[in-house]
Amino acid sequence: MKKSFFYLAFSLVLCVGLTGCLSHWFIETTSRLQVENATEDCTVKSVDIFSADSTSYVRWVDEQILPGERSRVVENDWVGNFRIRVNYTRSTDGSGKTLHYVKKMEVEGGSLFLKVESDEDSLSLKFR
Amino acid sequence: MVFKKSFYTSVLTLALATLSWADPVTTEDISAGGAITRDRQLKEIGEILRGGRGAYFDIGMYYTPAPDQLPLKSVYGEHEGFAFRQHAAAFVSGRLAEHLHLGGLIWVDRSGWDGEDFVIYPSYNSFSLLRSDFTWGGVLTNSEADFSLAVGMHQQNVEHVGKVYEAEEDSLTFLWTHARWGFASAQVSLYQDHWRSMRFSLDLESREIYGGKSSGWQTYLPNVSVGLYNKKEDKDSISLTWEQNLYRQRLYGEVSFDLIEPGFNYAAIKYYPDPSRMLGFEATCTRRRQLGGASDLLWGGAVDLMFIRFAYNAAYDYRNFFGAKGTVLAEIKFSLASLDGLLFGRGGTKAAPMEKNTKTVKNKDQAPEENKTIQLRPEEEKVIEAKGIRYERKNPSRNGR
Numbered sequence: 341m342k343k344s345f346f347y348l349a350f351s352l353v354l355c356v357g358l359t360g361c362l363s364h365w366f367i368e369t370t371s372r373l374q375v376e377n378a379t380e381d382c383t384v385k386s387v388d389i390f391s392a393d394s395t396s397y398v399r400w401v402d403e404q405i406l407p408g409e410r411s412r413v414v415e416n417d418w419v420g421n422f423r424i425r426v427n428y429t430r431s432t433d434g435s436g437k438t439l440h441y442v443k444k445m446e447v448e449g450g451s452l453f454l455k456v457e458s459d460e461d462s463l464s465l466k467f468r
Numbered sequence: 469m470v471f472k473k474s475f476y477t478s479v480l481t482l483a484l485a486t487l488s489w490a491d492p493v494t495t496e497d498i499s500a501g502g503a504i505t506r507d508r509q510l511k512e513i514g515e516i517l518r519g520g521r522g523a524y525f526d527i528g529m530y531y532t533p534a535p536d537q538l539p540l541k542s543v544y545g546e547h548e549g550f551a552f553r554q555h556a557a558a559f560v561s562g563r564l565a566e567h568l569h570l571g572g573l574i575w576v577d578r579s580g581w582d583g584e585d586f587v588i589y590p591s592y593n594s595f596s597l598l599r600s601d602f603t604w605g606g607v608l609t610n611s612e613a614d615f616s617l618a619v620g621m622h623q624q625n626v627e628h629v630g631k632v633y634e635a636e637e638d639s640l641t642f643l644w645t646h647a648r649w650g651f652a653s654a655q656v657s658l659y660q661d662h663w664r665s666m667r668f669s670l671d672l673e674s675r676e677i678y679g680g681k682s683s684g685w686q687t688y689l690p691n692v693s694v695g696l697y698n699k700k701e702d703k704d705s706i707s708l709t710w711e712q713n714l715y716r717q718r719l720y721g722e723v724s725f726d727l728i729e730p731g732f733n734y735a736a737i738k739y740y741p742d743p744s745r746m747l748g749f750e751a752t753c754t755r756r757r758q759l760g761g762a763s764d765l766l767w768g769g770a771v772d773l774m775f776i777r778f779a780y781n782a783a784y785d786y787r788n789f790f791g792a793k794g795t796v797l798a799e800i801k802f803s804l805a806s807l808d809g810l811l812f813g814r815g816g817t818k819a820a821p822m823e824k825n826t827k828t829v830k831n832k833d834q835a836p837e838e839n840k841t842i843q844l845r846p847e848e849e850k851v852i853e854a855k856g857i858r859y860e861r862k863n864p865s866r867n868g869r
Contacts, residue, residue, distance in 0.1 A: 349775075352800060356531060360586030367535050369549070369583040369591055391543040398544065417583060417593035419535075422545035449548070 368449035372415045377405040379458035383434040384411075387454070389418055390425040390442050397425060404434050405456075419449040424465065426456055441465075491794030492541035493551050495632050498581050498597050498790055502640075506622050507665055507695070508788055509557075509575040509603040510644060510655050513618070515815050516559055517648060518671060519678045519807050520609030520616035521569040524814065526557040528801025529587075530789060537795050540581050540595055542632040547595050551790050553579040554587070557803075559607075567612035573620070574604040580627075581790070590627070598627035599636075605644065618646040622657065662698065669693035673713055675817040676743075677807060682818065688713050707733060717743040717817045731755065734783035744820035745813035748772040752783035757791070766793060776800055 377384045387401040400418070403411045426441045441463045453468045516524045530553050532538055538551040554577070561571025580598040584591035590598055605620015622642035629636050642664065644657045655667040672689035674680030681687055691711040698704055706727040714721050718740050724733035736752040751769040768781025777799040779785045785792050805812050810819035 352775075356529065356587065356800060359531065359533060360584055360589070363533065363535065363585060367548075369535075369593065389544050392545055393543060396543065417595060418544075418547070419549070419583070420539055420545055420547040444545075 369417070369419060370415050371418050371447050371449050371452050372413050373400060373452045373454060374413045375401050375405055375411040375454045375456065377407055377409055378455050379463070380407050381430065381432060382407065382428045382456075382458055382463070383431055384456055385427040385429060385434060385438055387411075388425040388427065390423040392423065406434070407432055413451075418447050421446050424454075426463065426465065428456070428463070491792075492539045492546050493581065493790040493792060494541045495543075495597075495634075498540070498551075499634050499636070501579055501790055502599055502601060502624050502636075503664070503697075503699075504788060505577045505579060505599075505601045506603065506624070506642065506657060507697070509577065509601065509622070510646070510657060510665070510667065512557065512814065513559075513573060513575065513603065513605075514646060514648075514653055514655055514667065514669060516573070516805060517607060517609075517616050517618060517646060517653075518675070520607060520614075520648065521561045521563075521571060521611060522559075522805065522807035523561065524557065524559040524573075524803070524805045526555065526801070526803035526814070528556075528799055528803070529554040531798045531800050532795070533585075535585075538581075538790075538792055540632075542595060544632070547583070549581060549583040549593075549595070550585040551581045551792060552585065553577065553789055555801075561607060561609070567610055569607075569609040569611060571607040571609065572605070573607060573618070574602065576603075577601045579790075592628040593630065595630040595632055597629050597633050597636075600625050600627065603644065605646075607646075614650050616646070616648040616653075620644055664698050666696040667693055673711075673717075673817070677810065677812055677816060677818055680817075683716070687717055687817070704728060734787075736783055740816075742820065743816060743818040744811070745816035746774050746820055748813075750782065752781075754781070754783040754786050756786075756793075768793075775802055 373387070375384060375387055384405040386399055386403065388397040388399050390397045400416055401411050401414050405411050421444065423442050423444045427438050428441065429436045429438055443465050445465065445467065448467070455466045455468055457464050457466065530551075532550060532552070535548040535550060540547040540549055540551070557573070557575040559571060559573035561569045564570045578598070578600040580596065582590050582596040582598060583593040590596065592598070602623045603620065605618050607616060607618040609616040622644055624640040626636050626638055640659070642657050642659050644655065646655045647653065651671045653669045653671070656663055657665045669692065671691045673691050674684070674686035674689065676682040693709045695707045695709070696704070697707070707724055708727055709722065709724040711720060711722045713719075720738040720740070722736040722738065724735070725731065726733055732755050734752055734754040736750050738748060738750040740748050749769070749771055752767075754766040754768070756764055756766050766781050766786060768779065768783070768786075770777060770779035770782040770784065779797045779799070780795075781793050785797055789797065803814060805814055805816070811822070812819050
């Protein structure tokens with residue numbers, strides 16, 4: 341009885357002590373994002389996280405991405421469900437009026453590859 | 469990354485509980501956690517100082533293994549991570565002179581929300597808030613007059629505050645005092661020159677552990693406490709808590725109301741298999757804080773198994789763990805109070821039944837005969853010689869085999 345109690349207490353303490361280590365085998369607590377502009381006629385100016393009440397944003401990728409190009413990898417603390425805002429222009433050289441495209445997405449953490457694609461008249465975002 | 473996180477999450481969700489789903493905690497709740505922690509620490513100190521002497525020890529932490537069990541809801545969305553609370557407390561006292569006891573106490577809490585759940589090495593990301601609260605002080609008790617006076621300080625230190633929280637000061641110091649005379653006690657917590665909270669309690673219930681009755685009508689008297697809270701922006705509040713023994717100090721009912729903005733706070737039915745309160749079961753009903761003008765009730769309960777406590781939507785956790793709800797919480801913990809060599813749980817009314825070493829003598833008139841033990845003396849050793857070898861039949865009844 342005493343021995344089994346000791347083992348139980350020991351394993352509990354071990355579990356608690358290693359709780360962070362155990363979960364870190366599986367989960368990522370930061371996201372490393374690379375954005376690819378897979379459109380042919382748009383330039384991605386930047387990528388933000390847009391607040392739920394649409395009043396503020398935090399810039400994530402601050403880089404002009406021309407059609408067919410990829411951004412640098414930017415690491416940040418965003419893991420969860422957020423609204424991603426892509427700021428883009430309808431030109432291949434980044435000139436003209438900046439437009440916004442907002443989509444709620446699940447940011448899973450780890451290495452993320454965000455592909456910005458365009459249909460005939462709309463943009464679409466895809467994590468790969 | 470060997471496994472995808474979604475795989476990990478689904479396995480955990482299956483393994484933990486089918487009931488478990490994610491309800492986020494808000495940044496406002498995390499920001500308000502400091503004042504709630506200090507109030508709870510004072511309340512616990514009041515319960516322990518009901519005798520004013522003895523000793524108390526407590527250690528524990530919530531264990532929430534999944535990162536989407538208690539996500540954080542900020543203006544940007546839901547962040548995966550871990551709400552956490554670790555706590556420890558100690559109170560010791562010694563006798564200075566006859567009827568005069570001097571004690572010291574310390575209550576420590578570390579709580580907040582972080583992106584990782586390492587106990588020692590936090591991640592401090594942009595959305596974390598880690599805060600520790602120390603409440604310590606000295607106690608002087610005159611056990612003949614049944615009077616205690618305790619004075620001490622709260623210290624709150626913030627390790628890290630992320631961008632999404634309201635600004636907090638790195639460290640805050642509060643002064644608190646607790647005075648008890650018999651069953652009546654008063655507590656005040658002060659910040660600089662103005663009060664932050666006060667609590668007046670009448671613990672009328674007779675408790676055997678503090679020299680009261682073990683049964684009878686005195687044990688059915690209520691424990692009433694009134695808490696006054698001086699919050700920011702002149703939003704003061706008064707809450708009344710009524711605890712009532714319903715059956716043999718094993719079954720209790722507890723109700724809490726807010727008086728200024730009249731409203732039901734929570735109600736609980738608690739069952740302690742033993743009045744020492746080492747184990748406990750409770751069912752609670754909590755009024756959720758108003759969300760967009762609507763308020764509804766949260767039904768839940770908790771099972772306290774001395775070393776571990778499981779709770780689901782329980783009133784205690786809703787108030788003291790950042791409004792955590794919608795998920796099964798496990799708290800690994802241990803606490804024990806002691807008085808004159810007797811052990812009991814915090815708030816207990818009787819000492820825990822302890823193992824007793826009793827001998828029963830069947831025939832007390834007859835003295836047990838002594839020296840009946842056979843002594844082997846080496847000089848009288850007998851030599852047994854084998855004179856023949858005899859085989860014994862294994863089954864004498866069955867011949868012919």
